[in-house]
Amino acid sequence: MITHFQWKPLFKDNTLPGWKISFYVNKQHYQAIYHKDGQIEWKNIQPSDHLEAELKQAIHELMLFHVYE
Template sequence: MITHFQYKPLFKQTSLPGWRISFYFRGTHFDGIYHKNGQIEWGSTSPTKEDEKNIHSQIHELMLFHVYE
């Protein structure tokens, strides 16, 4: 489960798409860029292949709730 999820726009002009995201998953900190097409560009740490699909769907759901509501 994702905890401490945070996001902020990549650009000062918030109408431009793209968000910087950060969160914890199983005690590990992850960060990256969430693109308007749903693609995630991972930062310094990327999840394992087994966890990536689960994390991606959770982040997409969170972004739909917070950004695209």
């Protein structure tokens, strides 16, 4: 589903929460901001409601794996 997942801190001071994320789904490039409370702010494309629910779950899992562990 999600490929080429990338994340980086929003601020140079890594202790401040917030991350820029980007990834591909079905050859479509998505960019968003992942806030410390788990809210996702879509930047370039808003996914459909059905896809958004699936993406949010997958992104939360990826962020838990990469950032919080």
